[in-house]
Amino acid sequence: MIPEFGQFALVVGLVCAFLQTTVPLVGAYKNIPAWISVARPAAQAQFLSLAVSFACLVYVFIQNDFSVLYAAQNSNTKLPLEFRISAVWGAHEGSLLLWALVLALWTYAVTIFSKKIPDVMIARVLAVMGFISIGFMLFILVTSNPFTRIFPAPLEGRDLNPLLQDFGLIIHPPMLYMGYVGLSVAFAFAIAAMLAGRLDAAWARWSRPWTSIAWVFLTLGIALGSWWAYYELGWGGWWFWDPVENASFMPWLVATALMHSLAVTEKRGCFKAWTVLLAVFAFSLSLLGTFLVRSGVLTSVHSFASDPERGLFILIFLIIVVGGSLILYAWRAPAIKSTSKFKFFSKENALLMNNILLIVAAASILLGTLYPLVIDALGVGKISVGPPYFNSVFVPIMVPLIVLMGVGVLIRWKEDNFQRIQKHVFKYVVISLALGVLSAWFMPHLTIGAVIGVTVAWWVVLSMSFNFMQRFKNRELSISALQKTPRSYYGMHIAHIGIAVFTVGVTLTSIYSTEKDVMLTPGQSYSMAGYEFKFAGAKRIVGPNYQGERGKVIVTQDDQVIAVMEPEKRIYTVQRSPMTEAAIDAGLTRDLFVAMGEPRGTEGGWALRLYHKPYIRWIWLGCIIMGIGGLLAATDKRYSKAK
Amino acid sequence: MLKLKFILPFIIFSLLVVLLFVGLSNDPRKVPSPLVGKPTPGFELPQLKDPSKSFNPDMLKGKVWLLNIWASWCSGCRVEHPILNELAKRKMLTMVGFNYKDTNDDATKWLAQFGNPYDVVATDQDGSVGFDYGVYGVPETFFIDKKGIIRYKHIGPVSYKDLTEKLIPLIKQLKAET
Numbered sequence: 001m002i003p004e005f006g007q008f009a010l011v012v013g014l015v016c017a018f019l020q021t022t023v024p025l026v027g028a029y030k031n032i033p034a035w036i037s038v039a040r041p042a043a044q045a046q047f048l049s050l051a052v053s054f055a056c057l058v059y060v061f062i063q064n065d066f067s068v069l070y071a072a073q074n075s076n077t078k079l080p081l082e083f084r085i086s087a088v089w090g091a092h093e094g095s096l097l098l099w100a101l102v103l104a105l106w107t108y109a110v111t112i113f114s115k116k117i118p119d120v121m122i123a124r125v126l127a128v129m130g131f132i133s134i135g136f137m138l139f140i141l142v143t144s145n146p147f148t149r150i151f152p153a154p155l156e157g158r159d160l161n162p163l164l165q166d167f168g169l170i171i172h173p174p175m176l177y178m179g180y181v182g183l184s185v186a187f188a189f190a191i192a193a194m195l196a197g198r199l200d201a202a203w204a205r206w207s208r209p210w211t212s213i214a215w216v217f218l219t220l221g222i223a224l225g226s227w228w229a230y231y232e233l234g235w236g237g238w239w240f241w242d243p244v245e246n247a248s249f250m251p252w253l254v255a256t257a258l259m260h261s262l263a264v265t266e267k268r269g270c271f272k273a274w275t276v277l278l279a280v281f282a283f284s285l286s287l288l289g290t291f292l293v294r295s296g297v298l299t300s301v302h303s304f305a306s307d308p309e310r311g312l313f314i315l316i317f318l319i320i321v322v323g324g325s326l327i328l329y330a331w332r333a334p335a336i337k338s339t340s341k342f343k344f345f346s347k348e349n350a351l352l353m354n355n356i357l358l359i360v361a362a363a364s365i366l367l368g369t370l371y372p373l374v375i376d377a378l379g380v381g382k383i384s385v386g387p388p389y390f391n392s393v394f395v396p397i398m399v400p401l402i403v404l405m406g407v408g409v410l411i412r413w414k415e416d417n418f419q420r421i422q423k424h425v426f427k428y429v430v431i432s433l434a435l436g437v438l439s440a441w442f443m444p445h446l447t448i449g450a451v452i453g454v455t456v457a458w459w460v461v462l463s464m465s466f467n468f469m470q471r472f473k474n475r476e477l478s479i480s481a482l483q484k485t486p487r488s489y490y491g492m493h494i495a496h497i498g499i500a501v502f503t504v505g506v507t508l509t510s511i512y513s514t515e516k517d518v519m520l521t522p523g524q525s526y527s528m529a530g531y532e533f534k535f536a537g538a539k540r541i542v543g544p545n546y547q548g549e550r551g552k553v554i555v556t557q558d559d560q561v562i563a564v565m566e567p568e569k570r571i572y573t574v575q576r577s578p579m580t581e582a583a584i585d586a587g588l589t590r591d592l593f594v595a596m597g598e599p600r601g602t603e604g605g606w607a608l609r610l611y612h613k614p615y616i617r618w619i620w621l622g623c624i625i626m627g628i629g630g631l632l633a634a635t636d637k638r639y640s641k642a643k
Numbered sequence: 644m645l646k647l648k649f650i651l652p653f654i655i656f657s658l659l660v661v662l663l664f665v666g667l668s669n670d671p672r673k674v675p676s677p678l679v680g681k682p683t684p685g686f687e688l689p690q691l692k693d694p695s696k697s698f699n700p701d702m703l704k705g706k707v708w709l710l711n712i713w714a715s716w717c718s719g720c721r722v723e724h725p726i727l728n729e730l731a732k733r734k735m736l737t738m739v740g741f742n743y744k745d746t747n748d749d750a751t752k753w754l755a756q757f758g759n760p761y762d763v764v765a766t767d768q769d770g771s772v773g774f775d776y777g778v779y780g781v782p783e784t785f786f787i788d789k790k791g792i793i794r795y796k797h798i799g800p801v802s803y804k805d806l807t808e809k810l811i812p813l814i815k816q817l818k819a820e821t
C-alpha cells in the first residue's frame with residue numbers, strides 16, 4: 001500500500017502545482033485578488049504532497065520492499081541503513097523525485113520569506129515555479145516512476161552501485177540539487193518581472209538573497225563532489241572535466257556572474273536586460289545539465305542510467321521553458337531603459353568585465369562539453385574532449401579574472417580615476433609579488449606557475465583586507481563599529497578571500513604533487529617527498545556486503561611515526577565490482593594518499609600507489625570560505641527590511 | 644519593437660536545440676559501425692613496450708582477439724579497466740590495446756597504476772589509424788574473428804553485465820567457429 005500511497009501523493013502534488021500555476025497567473029493578469037491569493041496555499045500543499053511521496057519511497061527502501069522495481073534495482077538487505085536511505089537518490093527515478101522535492105522546498109521557502117513583496121509579484125513567481133514542478137512531476141510519472149511494482153518480487157535486491165556507498169554521496173546530491181534548483185527562484189523572479197512588464201531594480205533586490213543562497217549550495221555541492229571523487233575514485237585527482245562535473249560548473253559560473261550583475265542592477269539601475277538574461281541562462285544551464293546527465297547523449301563516469309526516451313522529454317521541456325523565456329525576453333527587453341550612466345573607469349565596468357570573463361569561461365566549457373555532439377551531429381565522427389582542452393582554455397581566463405577582482409573592489413561606482421587608487425595598487429602589487437616569490441621559495445623548487453598562482457592569491461588577500469579597512473578610515477575601529485558593519489560587507493570580502501585560498505590549493509597541488517607506483521613486499525619501504533612508507537602486509541577482511549583485503553602502511557618522517565594508513569581493495573558481492581578504498585592522511589599543508597593496486601608475487605607483495613599532495617585541502621577549504629561569505633551576504637539584514 | 648539584439652539569445656538557443664535533437668537520435672551506444680562484417684583495416688603501428696617493434700593485425704590471423712581503444716586521458720577507460728583485467732585473467736582471447744592520441748609516458752604510467760590486461764599495445768599517437776577505425780568516443784572495443792573480420796563493436800565502457808551477458812558468449816561463439 002505504501003508505494004501506491006506515495007504515487008498518489010505525487011499525483012496530488014501535480015494537481016496542486018497545476019492550480020499553483022494557472023489560477024494565480026490568470027488572477028495576476030485580470031487582477032482578481034482571490035485568485036492571486038491561491039498561490040501560497042497551493043504551493044504549500046504541493047510541498048506537503050511531495051514530502052509525503054518522498055517519505056513513502058524512503059520507507060520502501062528502509063523496509064527492503066523489493067516488490068518495488070526501483071528498490072530491487074538499487075538496494076539490498078545487506079546494505080547498511082544509512083546507504084539504504086541514500087540509495088533512494090542513488091539512481092535516476094529517485095534522484096528526480098528528490099529534484100522535484102527540492103524544487104517544492106524552495107517554492108515553500110518563497111511563500112514563507114516573501115511577506116514584504118507584493119502579492120501579485122509572488123503569485124507570478126510561484127506560478128513560474130509551479131510550471132517547472134509540473135514538468136518534473138509529469139516527467140517522473142510518465143517516464144520514470146519510482147513506485148512501479150514488479151511481480152514476482154525478487155528475494156534480494158541488486159544492491160547500490162558500490163561507488164555510491166559512501167558518506168560523501170549521502171549529502172552531495174541533495175546539496176547540489178539545492179543549488180541547481182535554487183537558481184529557479186531567481187529565474188522565476190526574472191520571468192515574473194518580465195510578465196508584469198516591470199523590469200525595475202526591485203526584482204533584482206528581491207532575487208539577490210535567493211541567488212546567493214543557491215550559489216552557496218552549488219559551491220558546497222560541487223566541492224563535496226570533488227572531495228568525493230578525490231577519496232573514493234582512488235585516482236588522486238580532484239577535478240576531471242567530466243561532462244557531469246561541467247554540467248554543475250557551468251551554472252556555477254553563470255550564477256557567480258548573476259550575483260555580480262544583480263548587485264549592479266539593484267544599486268545602480270543598469271545592466272537590467274543583461275541581468276534578466278543571466279537569470280534565465282543560469283537556470284537554463286541547470287536544466288541543460290539535467291538533460292545531459294539523464295539523457296545519455298554524452299558518455300560520462302556519472303551516467304549510471306540513461307535513456308534516450310527520457311532525454312526527449314527533458315529536451316521538449318527545455319524548449320518550452322528556455323525557448324519561452326527567451327521569446328518573452330525578446331518581447332520585453334527592448335522596453336528596458338537604463339536609469340543611470342557610468343564612465344569608462346568605474347565599478348560598473350569592472351563588474352561588466354567580471355561578467356564577460358565568467359560568461360566566456362562558461363561558454364568555452366559548454367563548447368568543450370558539447371563539441372563531441374557537434375562533431376557527431378555533423379556526421380564527421382565522434383570524439384572526446386579531454387582535460388588538456390579545458391585546462392588550456394580555462395586557466396588563462398581565470399588568472400585575469402582573479403587579478404581584476406582585486407582592482408575591482410577598490411574602484412568607485414559611476415566614475416573614478418586610476419590616479420586615485422594607483423598608489424595602493426602599485427604598493428600591493430609589489431608586496432604580493434614579493435610575498436609570492438617568498439612563499440614559492442619554500443616549496444621544493446621554484447616555478448613560474450607557482451609564483452603567479454601564489455602572487456595572485458596574495459594580491460587578492462591584500463587588496464580585500466585594504467578595502468575592508470577603508471570603511472574605518474573615517475570612523476573608529478571598534479567592536480560596535482564592526483557589529484554595525486553590514487553582513488554583506490563581510491560576506492563579499494570573505495568570499496573573495498575564499499577564492500584566494502582556493503587558488504593557492506589548485507596551484508600548489510597541481511605543481512608539486514608527487515606520485516609513485518611501487519611494488520612492496522611486507523617489511524619493505526619506499527621514500528617519497530621526505531616520508532618513508534613502510535608496507536606491513538595485507539590481510540583479508542569481510543564487510544557487510546563486500547570482501548576484500550586491507551593493507552597496512554606505516555608512514556614515518558625522521559623516524560617519527562606520522563600515520564598508519566590502511567587502504568582497502570574491496571569486491572562487492574552482488575555487483576562483483578572491485579573498489580579501491582584509498583587511505584588518506586589529511587593535513588593542512590599536505591595529504592598523504594595510499595591506494596592498493598593488485599597483489600604481486602608469492603610473498604604477499606602488493607602494487608601500491610603513493611601520492612603526496614601539498615595543500616590539496618586548501619581547494620575545499622577555499623570553497624567552504626566562499627560558502628561562508630555567500631551565506632553572510634544572503635542573510636544581510638537589509639533584505640528582510642520592508643521597502 | 645523586436646530588435647535583433649534581443650532575439651539573438653533565442654536564435655542561439657534554437658541552434659543548440661537542433662544540435663541536442665540530433666545528439667539524442669545518435670545514441671552513442673547504438674550506432675551500428677559500418678566496419679562490422681568487414682575485414683580489419685590494415686595498419687602498422689609501434690608497440691608501447693618497445694617502439695622499435697611494430698604491431699599489425701595480420702599477426703593475429705587465425706586467432707580470436709579484441710582491440711580495445713583507450714587513452715590515459717579518458718575517464719571512461721578507468722571505469723571499464725577492472726573489467727578488462729578480469730577478462731584477461733580468464734585467458735579467453737588475445738587482447739590488444741590501442742593507445743589513442745596519447746603519449747607513451749602517460750600510457751605506461753597509467754597501465755602500471757591500473758594493471759595491464761593487454762597482450763600487446765599498439766600506439767596511435769596522432770590518431771590517424773584510429774580514424775580508419777571510425778573511433779568516435781574512447782573507450783571502444785572491437786571483436787575480431789579468426790578470419791580477421793570485425794564481428795562486433797562495443798562503444799563506451801564495458802560493464803560487468805556487458806561482459807557476462809554479451810561479450811563472453813560472443814567470444815565463445817567466435818572461438819567455436821572454424
